[in-house]
Amino acid sequence: MKSPVQNKVNTIFIHVTDLKESVKWYCQLLGQDYDITTVERPVYNLLVNQEVGITLDAGPSGKKRINTSEHPLFNFHTDNIDQAYTYLEQLHYDIASEIVRFDDFAFFTVRDLDQNVIMICTG
Known part of the structure; x- marks a missing residue:
């Protein structure tokens, strides 16, 4: 059987505890504009200029434990x-x-x- 899993990375998830502060940190890192009033849990998708997406993931509620x-x-x-x-x-x-x-x-x-x-x- 041919694998149904494609040889392609779709999205990288970066797990974070404070979504708004992480959006600010990553957007500054990448020189991106952002509107903090539009940032809502559980995730924020960074703007990327290629096929692979980057999602900051704080989870649905509360503090997320990160390893x-x-x-x-x-x-x-x-x-x-x-x-x-x-x-x-x-x-x-x-x-x-x-x-x-x-x-x-x-x-x-x-x-x-x-x-x-x-x-x-x-x-």
């Missing part, structure tokens, strides 16, 4: 790693690692408000 990994599960792309690093420093984001450079790419990690580790990377 984070010390390793990133995905990355956001940048063409300029140094500018990205400086931008996040200026936002006073929790930068988890310094820039690591290789011949053909570079990356660093940042923690969101719930300690989810996000990689920022070239290449």
Whole structure:
């Protein structure tokens, strides 16, 4: 039988405890405008310019318990790693690692408000 599961990622869920604060954090990270009055539980879909969606998920009610990994599960792309690093420093984001450079790419990690580790990377 051919698998009915497609070889394609549809949506990445980022589990958060405070939806409004997380919307603000991620929208600033990505340089997106947002209207905080339109943010309602349980989820907020970030604007993306590709097929894979990103959903901030706070759950239906109350505080959500989150078990984070010390390793990133995905990355956001940048063409300029140094500018990205400086931008996040200026936002006073929790930068988890310094820039690591290789011949053909570079990356660093940042923690969101719930300690989810996000990689920022070239290449």
